[in-house]
Amino acid sequence: MDVVVCVKQIPDPADPGELNPDTKTLKRDTKLILDESDSYGVEMALQLVDAAGSGEVRLVSMTPGGETGGLRTALAMGAESAILVSDEALAGSDALSTAKVLAAAIKRSNPDLILTATESSDGYTGTVPEQIAELLDLPSVTFGKEVAVDGELATVKRQTESGYDVVECPLPAVISVTAGVVEPRYPSFKGIMAAKNKPVEELDLSALGIDPQTVGWAGARQEITEIADSPAREAGEVVVDEGEAHERIMAFLDDLKVL
């Protein structure tokens, strides 16, 4: 069974870099890393291929600038190869444009299953997986916490607020995977060395037959006019416990009328 995992390379959330006042986007000149949300999909794909006994895990990613740092991490975990769609015209792409590009790249790979994260850590829209499914005319299941494959059928435990639904769908399908549901393996030294020689096929838009006018700033039909940090939450009173803090807390809770 061949599984494609869509992965995103993002600035390190601990050090996201500065905002670019010209493009109103985050400067991406810092080193890009594998979005942690995607490491769960990579791990789940590796486990599913192991369980199937044959096949491989391939990666699909998109970035304007051709960075591969995050991809190498996923290759070191055990993915076999990657397609990286890289084109300056991709800057400013919205979710639907992103889905268009990823769908075109996935098509070349013709997998049995496509896994994604439920949402990226930075863009935070959570709509790309469903839109990839729409564009490929495949079934979509989101918030998967467990995925089992039996022949042409996938059985997914779909996380809900109060528990989970068991959802069945025919393959190929696009399934988004909830973070934290598997323990992503740490790349071994051997894995890291092997990743350096694994194929990363770099494609531009013309190779995928995509008109640059339909993606990026041109295709998004939207413009970012301002970007700023959220207003900080104001710090309140800070008290040191000298054995009576619980009384003060009770008074605070009384004031809020939550008791």
Add this chain to the structure above:
Amino acid sequence: MTLLVLCDHDRGVVSDSAYEALTFAKPISDSENISLQAVLIGQGAEEAAKSIISFGVETVNIATHECLTDYGPEIWGEAVKQIANENAAKIIVSCGTDRGNEVLAHVAARLEMPFLANCRNIQIEGNSSSATRIQWGGSLLEDVTSNAEVQIFSVEHHSTDPQPLSASGDGRIVNFEPDLDSQLTRTLVVDRVVRTHGITLTTAPVVVGGGRGVGSAEGFASLEELAEEIGGVVGCSRAVTNNGWRPHSDQVGQTGTRIAPEIYIASGISGAIQHWVGAMAAKNILAINTDPEANMVTKAGYAVLGDLHEVIPAITAELRNRRNS
């Protein structure tokens, strides 16, 4: 022209999120002078329509089709698309819940229109819109303008207080039967497993959160006791699930559950950005921590510098005293 609001309900009981979306949409439809219409899908929609009609909605469209009884994002998206086309929708809105965002993602792909998820402050002027969208889980705010022919938005969950709108009384309920291909039901829910009854992390008015500072799985016993006494539930940080002290379903944060309680009691939690993202919608935060520099302490409305293992049981005892006196 219409402004369509996709309203979520559970077997006829309208969700708060639907009222948030309606409250948000009403002034837009007023100022643009376009018809405010609701869309309801699924089992119990007729019951839900009766609640929504008194909310200032001109028309409630109920999508009726044998394939729409249970939730299916793809087929629901197609139904919304057809209702949008039927009513010349100019704006489509839902609350930014998981389900709202999921259905609108399908609608947007089917209409080939951009979709702005998790917005605040949407302004419409003629054919263009401007909106503030949250990014990086709410730590960045982005202003976006768009001139798409159909404007599709979701409203950040918990960012609007639902206001009961004046009943106009002349709203109507319309049944619409979309033309649907049964192939769109190819994702089939075969079983529903409910693990928690009653309040959940998402709906709890009080969340008692524990982090690395709790120290062990056993250390959570006192948090459980406080949660029970105060009518809340226990949540935790990622460090806790990584250590195996609590299940992932208890995790608050970007890779867990996003909460919005009246008060979040964050004990022994430093408040890394990934956790903050899940907790920031809390109306009030009480931090209990030994570290005065902890993020959670600097952001809390009230912070106690002390040992949670002493402070938490003392609050529980105080609550019990009150109950018994």
